[in-house]
Each structure stands twice: as C-alpha cells, then as structure tokens.
Amino acid sequence: MTLAPDISEQLARARADLRMGVPVVLLGAPSVLVMAAETLAPARLNDLLALGGVPVLAVTARRAQVLKAHVYDGDLTRILVPQDATPAWVQGVADPADDLRSPMKGPFRCTRDGDAAAHRAALDLTKAAHLLPACLVLDLADGPAFATTHGLTAVPLAMAIPALSIRSPLHPVVNARLPMEASEAGRLHIYRPEDGGEEHYAIEVGRPDRSKPVLARLHSACFTGDVMGSLKCDCGPQLRAALAQMGAKGHGVLLYLNQEGRGIGLANKMRAYSLQDQGFDTVEANHRLGFEDDERDFRLGADILKSMGFSAVDLLTNNPRKVEMMQASGIDVATRVPLHVGENRHNAGYLATKAAKSGHLL
Numbered sequence: 001m002t003l004a005p006d007i008s009e010q011l012a013r014a015r016a017d018l019r020m021g022v023p024v025v026l027l028g029a030p031s032v033l034v035m036a037a038e039t040l041a042p043a044r045l046n047d048l049l050a051l052g053g054v055p056v057l058a059v060t061a062r063r064a065q066v067l068k069a070h071v072y073d074g075d076l077t078r079i080l081v082p083q084d085a086t087p088a089w090v091q092g093v094a095d096p097a098d099d100l101r102s103p104m105k106g107p108f109r110c111t112r113d114g115d116a117a118a119h120r121a122a123l124d125l126t127k128a129a130h131l132l133p134a135c136l137v138l139d140l141a142d143g144p145a146f147a148t149t150h151g152l153t154a155v156p157l158a159m160a161i162p163a164l165s166i167r168s169p170l171h172p173v174v175n176a177r178l179p180m181e182a183s184e185a186g187r188l189h190i191y192r193p194e195d196g197g198e199e200h201y202a203i204e205v206g207r208p209d210r211s212k213p214v215l216a217r218l219h220s221a222c223f224t225g226d227v228m229g230s231l232k233c234d235c236g237p238q239l240r241a242a243l244a245q246m247g248a249k250g251h252g253v254l255l256y257l258n259q260e261g262r263g264i265g266l267a268n269k270m271r272a273y274s275l276q277d278q279g280f281d282t283v284e285a286n287h288r289l290g291f292e293d294d295e296r297d298f299r300l301g302a303d304i305l306k307s308m309g310f311s312a313v314d315l316l317t318n319n320p321r322k323v324e325m326m327q328a329s330g331i332d333v334a335t336r337v338p339l340h341v342g343e344n345r346h347n348a349g350y351l352a353t354k355a356a357k358s359g360h361l362l
Helices: 007-020 043-049 061-067 086-093 117-128 143-150 155-165 221-229 233-247 264-279 280-290 297-308 321-329 348-358
Strands: 024-026 031-037 056-061 074-078 133-140 154-156 170-177 186-193 200-205 214-220 252-257 312-316 330-338
Touching: 007 024, 007 031, 007 117, 007 154, 024 117, 024 143, 024 155, 031 043, 031 117, 031 143, 031 170, 043 086, 043 133, 056 061, 056 086, 056 117, 056 186, 061 074, 061 186, 074 117, 086 133, 086 154, 086 186, 117 133, 117 155, 143 154, 154 200, 154 233, 170 297, 200 233, 200 297, 214 233, 221 233, 221 264, 264 280, 280 348, 312 321, 321 330
Parallel strands: 024 154, 214 252, 214 312, 312 330
Antiparallel strands: 024 031, 031 133, 056 074, 056 133, 170 186, 186 200, 200 252
16 A cells, blocks of 8 residues: 555655654564664663573674774674673774773673674764764574564665665745845755755755856854854855855855764754764764765765756866766856855864865865
8 A cells, every 4th residue: 555654755754763762673584673872771672681591782884994893894893792891892892982991891802703784784874864984783593573573663784775875856835935144045945855854955046047157155054053153164154155156156055964063963963063062073083983084975965956957067166076066967167166254273184184184175
C-alpha cells in the first residue's frame, strides 16, 4: 500500500529515533540493533548487554586513528565492547572532549570478522542525525521479530545503503517578496527535501536574466557568524558582502544551504570549537571528532539553481571545491569572483588553515 513509508521516510524515522536515544534495527543477514553513542542511556546499555552476544562500538577511521585503534575495515573500526562497559566508557571513546585529560583509553580489541556494511550504514545514519559518528551495534538472530516485539523502527539494509549514498530531491515550497538592507528587490525561495532533512533557501536579488551567468554564492549556514557576529570565522562578513555586491549589481542569487559547521551540525561545530581551544586547528578538530575535513554537499546548490532556471554563474567564492562541484553538476562557472573579507586577529589561524589544508584561495 502507498500508505506505508518508503525507504527515505523509514530513514527519517531512524534518524529521529537515534537523536532521541531510541535504538533502531537494520534488517539484513544478520540484522543488527543500533544505538547512537551520544544519546545512549544507562538503562538501554544494560538491556543491550543483557541480550547476549558481543556488541561493538563502530567509529570512523578518523576517530580510530586518534584512539590508536586498529582500522581493519578501511573507513571504520569495530571496537569490541566489554561486558562491564558503562555509558561513560562508550561516550569517552566516542567524544574527544577529554582526550587530552585521559589520553590512554585503550588498548582496544577490534574485530575484523564478518561484513561491516551494516556498521557503515549505522555511522552514516548517526552523521545524518548530526550526532557524533559512533554507535553500538549488536547482531540479532531475528531482526524483524525483535523490532516488532520492542516497537522499534526497522529498515532493510539492502535498501538503506543506496538510499544513504544519494542526496534527496529538493522541491520548491513557496517564494515571496523580501525587501532587504542590501536590496529592496529581494525574493526568498524555500526548498524542501523529500527525506525530511533541513530546508534550504535561495535569496534572489532583482530579476536575473536566466540566459546569462548570474552572480551567485553558495553560502553554508553559520549561526555563530551570520547571526551572532562571531569573530572566529569570516562567514558573516562573506554573507553580507555577497548580498551587498548583488544589490549593487542589481541582480544575483545567494543560496543559503543548511549545512552548519561544514555539514556536521551546530552541536558538533561547538565541539570542534572546544577542541580548537585545546590547540587543534579546524581540520584536526573535525578528525578528532570522527568527521572528514568537510562533510558538505554543494550539489544541493546546483540542484536549486537548475530548478530556478539558471545554467551558468559568476561564483562568489574562495573555495575551488565549490567551482569543481558546480561544473561537475552541470552548472557552468563562467568566472570565480574572490570574496576576501572578514579577517581579524581571532580568525587569522582559521583562515590560514583553510588556505593550507582546504585549498582556499585567500
């Protein structure tokens, strides 16, 4: 029946459950029970350990390298969980907040037995939920029956793996006139993904000619910079400078993509900030948390531009990766327009790291 949730809707339920600390079941051979490390409650950990079998704590290879744990599965590691494990132990392994205070967390026993596909999907789910990328995974003898008995969301692994690897289609919801300081001729377009993820926005200035390259910027949401005026980054000044250039030119499109903290979410960005206060740079902090340098998907911007009828842009950016991804996604970048604003004594190191490690042209 069409009343039943499709795979993207099942994954949306699973993401929400993990954020609330509710386990989910991935159905396969074998099926597995998954709990997010960040939202793990003592009672649920006790219940997990009482089920028998040996659960593993799956972490990304980035986090495993920090922990000095063996990486047998390429992009992830499966750490055997001791029977006397506590939530503090699990979260201490997953969260680098106390790494410098307690650097000797191991030695860890890691397994290489069996397929790690379910563990990989579980980590992808926790990332999509903007949680720390670490989760407890336990093999189940009868996944469907277990999920039904305990009222848990159950997702077929064979369907989840391809669904997690593709971006959800975006659909326009509404647009309306929005006079702004930068330009009174503003219009805000709202786009919503099918998978229940964050909405994204397009701010159209004037009436750009669809037959010519439009002055455009792909701007990732930054609550601290855009709203609070943070001096730790250059995001706020870049946002305002881009809109000002579009206003002066009389037309443009600013794509405001809800990919906070380079795609890891605001809570994890604040964790990265705390690690930076310990002396790590932006990239090192992301790696210690278990993330890649940059988890964003700029193809979302290309999808929105195409939906609005644009095929070419003059792109306001210092990031060559945005240019490459636009070109690869079918949007011609006629010119790259530098955007050098917002440097101050608080973000000089941050900008230097962007140039040295992320290839930004500063």
